[in-house]
Amino acid sequence: MLLVKRGLLIGIVGWLMLNAPFSNAAEPARLYQQRTLTTVQRDVSALGVQDCPSIQALDPVRLLAVCRIADAKAAARLHWLLIDAQQTGTSAIRFRSGDFGDADYLQIAVFSKAQDGAELILAESGAEFSYGVQVYTLDGMQARRVGAIPEVLNEDGEARSIVPALRIRDHGATVQFSFTAPVMVPDRQGHYAEVAPEQVCYVLKGDQLRRVTDCR
């Protein structure tokens, strides 16, 4: 009996020793990490946009700009633009997001996966508090909106950015957005409810981001 138990124990330890290194090596590759963006000074008036409070370089070729753009039906509203730094004129704008309503600010965060370089853009808007993030996939010069994450963090009674509490992991056919801290979920009456991190996450499949309420 003792020998059987010892054999079982050795078997378990051996399996862990064999598999753990591979699991540990694979895990970081599946996690999306936030990229550091570099602020650049660039005159983008030739692109037909004037008021851009933020222009950042994702790499030498791609710029991400946050600009206020007016259109026929509305006063200037915030958009983000993907700009080809090697082009000039309006054709340099490779993607222009929809407007961010009457938000007062818009901040861009980029996450990428070491395994294959897949990229995600999280565009966070708000005014005196965060409205949450709009999520986009980015493939070279092509961006596509896939959904929104309205959850925020409660810090000192303020609804703050969810981005520091996001863990984004590739699961093969899907990408899971989970939270590392309790989050605040807004309703449509202006109130918030706290939810434990294991009780809500988001799953990206194809080009659809879906909210899931059991993430264990």
Add this chain to the structure above:
Amino acid sequence: MGQVTWPLEQNVIRGNKINHTFGMVRTNADGTPKPHQGWDFKAAVGTTAFAIADGKIEFVKDSGAYGKQICLSFAWKNQQTLYAFYAHMNTIQVTQGQQVTMNTVLGTTGKSGNAQNLPASEDHLHFEIRTKANTGLGLADRLSPIKVFGKCPLSVAQNGNEIITF
């Protein structure tokens, strides 16, 4: 009987737009409604802000999206205490615990916190009426300022000399 007055010499809602008043008046990128927790008064950086009532400075701080903030407690009807909250300030000339009288200069308006990248045409004082000094998120623990002032200066500026008796 008590009295309140307006926080600025000239008081008009930023851009004369309803989405700078109180309630579910804002929209997000996907069209979902978002709350606005107070009134945004149009105010160029450096505009003097005044105490709206006799009261006590509950706190001053500089953090997060509100930037430089002042919270003033004052007596309201039925022995209730309300809190006037000023945000995005540039300078603050009062300190925590200080007793002030109506029209005491609190400081000057600015664009601290998340207002820092707004164009000059959108400079404003973010002003809230609270039922607690330290509130919850969204509209929690806040009232529409119209309950205190009795009217909303959406399109016509309200002179700050007006005193409202309650």
